[in-house]
Amino acid sequence: MIIRRIAVPLAGILAGSSVLLSGPPAVASPPTDKKPVAEGYGGAVSTVDPEASRVALEVLRRGGNAMDAAVASAATLGVTEPYSAGLAGGGFIVYYDARRGRIHTIDGRETAPRAMTATSLEGIPFEQAVTSGLSAGVPGSVAQWELALRRFGTLSLRQALKPAIEVARKGFTVDQTFHDQTAANAARFADFTSTARLFLPGGAPPPVGSTFRNPELAETYRLLGRYGGRWLYGGGLGTEIVRTVKNPPVTPGSTRNVRPGLMELTDLAAYRALERPPTKMTYKGMDVYGMAPPSSGGSTVGEALNILEALPAVGMHEYLEASRLSFADRGKYVGDVPGVPLRELLSDGFAKERACLIGERAMAHPAPAGNPDGAYEPCPAASSPASPAGETPAEGPETTHLVVADRWGNVVAYNITIESTGGNGIVVPGRGFLLNNELTDFTFGPAPGDPNLPGPGKRPRSSMAPTIVLADGKPLLALGSPGGSTIITTVLQILVNRWELGMSLPEALAAPRATQRNTAQTQAEQGFIDRYGAELTARGHSFALNPEIGAATAVEFLGRGRLQAVAEPSRRGGGSALVVAPAR
Numbered sequence: 204m205i206i207r208r209i210a211v212p213l214a215g216i217l218a219g220s221s222v223l224l225s226g227p228p229a230v231a232s233p234p235t236d237k238k239p240v241a242e243g244y245g246g247a248v249s250t251v252d253p254e255a256s257r258v259a260l261e262v263l264r265r266g267g268n269a270m271d272a273a274v275a276s277a278a279t280l281g282v283t284e285p286y287s288a289g290l291a292g293g294g295f296i297v298y299y300d301a302r303r304g305r306i307h308t309i310d311g312r313e314t315a316p317r318a319m320t321a322t323s324l325e326g327i328p329f330e331q332a333v334t335s336g337l338s339a340g341v342p343g344s345v346a347q348w349e350l351a352l353r354r355f356g357t358l359s360l361r362q363a364l365k366p367a368i369e370v371a372r373k374g375f376t377v378d379q380t381f382h383d384q385t386a387a388n389a390a391r392f393a394d395f396t397s398t399a400r401l402f403l404p405g406g407a408p409p410p411v412g413s414t415f416r417n418p419e420l421a422e423t424y425r426l427l428g429r430y431g432g433r434w435l436y437g438g439g440l441g442t443e444i445v446r447t448v449k450n451p452p453v454t455p456g457s458t459r460n461v462r463p464g465l466m467e468l469t470d471l472a473a474y475r476a477l478e479r480p481p482t483k484m485t486y487k488g489m490d491v492y493g494m495a496p497p498s499s500g501g502s503t504v505g506e507a508l509n510i511l512e513a514l515p516a517v518g519m520h521e522y523l524e525a526s527r528l529s530f531a532d533r534g535k536y537v538g539d540v541p542g543v544p545l546r547e548l549l550s551d552g553f554a555k556e557r558a559c560l561i562g563e564r565a566m567a568h569p570a571p572a573g574n575p576d577g578a579y580e581p582c583p584a585a586s587s588p589a590s591p592a593g594e595t596p597a598e599g600p601e602t603t604h605l606v607v608a609d610r611w612g613n614v615v616a617y618n619i620t621i622e623s624t625g626g627n628g629i630v631v632p633g634r635g636f637l638l639n640n641e642l643t644d645f646t647f648g649p650a651p652g653d654p655n656l657p658g659p660g661k662r663p664r665s666s667m668a669p670t671i672v673l674a675d676g677k678p679l680l681a682l683g684s685p686g687g688s689t690i691i692t693t694v695l696q697i698l699v700n701r702w703e704l705g706m707s708l709p710e711a712l713a714a715p716r717a718t719q720r721n722t723a724q725t726q727a728e729q730g731f732i733d734r735y736g737a738e739l740t741a742r743g744h745s746f747a748l749n750p751e752i753g754a755a756t757a758v759e760f761l762g763r764g765r766l767q768a769v770a771e772p773s774r775r776g777g778g779s780a781l782v783v784a785p786a787r
């Protein structure tokens with residue numbers, strides 16, 4: 204099929220679009236077919252959600268580019284996946300600009316209020332911090348959307364929000380995942396009047412198959428489109444957010460200890476989304492680009508790949524050990540601080556030194572961090588295990604990731620989050636969205652020297668790892684996943700599956716997963732334990748069952764313009780992959 208570039212200005216096209224602008228009366232959109240793999244031409248999208256994928260595809264079909272589609276899709280995920288994404292959250296975009304042949308990244312990570320110090324979280328039980336005003340970071344998503352559209356898109360924020368407004372107004376069909384996530388949060392949602400009213404209508408999670416509408420969010424998006432980000436970053440919406448953070452609307456009679464937050468309107472006014480140089484490493488001749496600090500995604504995936512490249516053979520034992528080592532280094536060196544030794548962490552010399560530590564048997568736990576100082580030994584003697592401070596606390600399955608490619612060859616890999624599934628559990632009254640609890644990603648301390656202690660204006664270290672791989676300067680693969688620190692291992696394992704074990708991309712996503720993050724036991728899905736457990740246990744690994752790790756999305760560029768969009772076949776209920784012009 205020949206794709207013609209549309210010559211009419213895009214705003215004109217959108218103005219004539221019933222889908223994007225006006226739309227039929229309020230009935231639920233028909234359920235979209237959900238397929239995990241789509242192949243074809245002219246653009247591709249993969250998200251966890253059929254509505255979000257449909258919206259991205261519509262934007263592409265109407266002449267929008269990958270960034271337009273990504274922002275429209277992210278805003279839609281704020282409607283249909285409100286427990287993972289939303290305008291009060293944050294995220295990271297890795298973007299391939301086809302015209303300039305360059306990778307850019309946009310950091311929309313939340314920040315700590317200026318009143319937050321290294322000891323602000325000390326001694327607070329983690330679970331208590333999760334559901335609190337204290338854990339709410341200054342939202343980054345709206346500033347990120349505006350910057351992304353201004354720099355690389357063709358739509359205004361108002362235009363990009365239209366499809367999400369439609370979905371919020373008309374409603375979407377509640378699926379098992381939405382229902383289960385609501386049910387899992389029901390106890391804390393009930394503790395806030397605003398949250399209970401929105402997500403527990405009639406006092407219970409909405410039943411599977413019912414239509415869920417969010418007219419208040421539709422109105423919030425409409426006003427955001429009209430007034431722009433200023434409404435949030437220092438304006439009226441910002442004032443409402445600050446009020447909610449400082450005085451959460453706790454349900455009368457609730458016994459929950461809800462700590463108020465430190466956020467001020469001046470913190471919102473000071474927020475900036477930032478363009479940052481990507482991380483880059485070369486693996487088997489391919490250039491792997493990722494997200495630099497404050498995310499640890501790019502450096503940790505990159506270091507592990509470098510370690511694997513230094514080994515004579517790679518299987519699941521090596522995958523787990525390389526991951527263990529790079530998590531030890533992540534813990535010691537990576538955070539939103541000056542002087543992260545990125546270049547050395549991603550250097551071949553350091554990787555070779557680290558690779559020397561990988562033997563026939565699993566390493567003693569915990570693996571100590573290495574010394575990325577530029578002076579590397581051919582093979583240093585293994586040092587003794589580190590103190591348990593190097594351990595990584597468990598993280599859950601929250602967050603979401605989307606990939607979009609357009610007909611011009613631009614590519615977006617975008618991780619979006621409000622941290623926990625359900626964020627901090629607190630809906631801003633009357634506005635239809637949850638606040639994030641991103642500041643629980645900081646190390647609570649006391650932990651002298653930890654690069655991830657809280658600080659004024661600081662961004663908590665993330666594990667989000669949107670990744671784009673180029674071969675000969677052209678996109679080959681774009682991928683990412685949710686799942687807290689398991690994001691890193693999920694991305695790494697998919698790359699290992701694809702390039703070391705020779706799986707196709709759909710196989711690489713579907714394959715059972717394990718995650719080793721410098722923990723005593725490796726968490727693994729049952730399928731992984733069944734397949735590799737005996738062999739790896741004989742080599743000193745031990746496993747703890749994790750029922751489901753990650754929910755990846757990816758696009759592979761097969762050459763001659765052919766695209767393969769891939770989502771999960773079953774994790775999180777399965778994702779939705781679509782292409783503009785399906786191959787026959």
Ligand code: GLU
Nearest residue numbers: 601602665666667686687
């Ligand atoms: N807050 C997490 C991070 O930035 C993402 C949310 C999650 O998946 O846990 O690493």
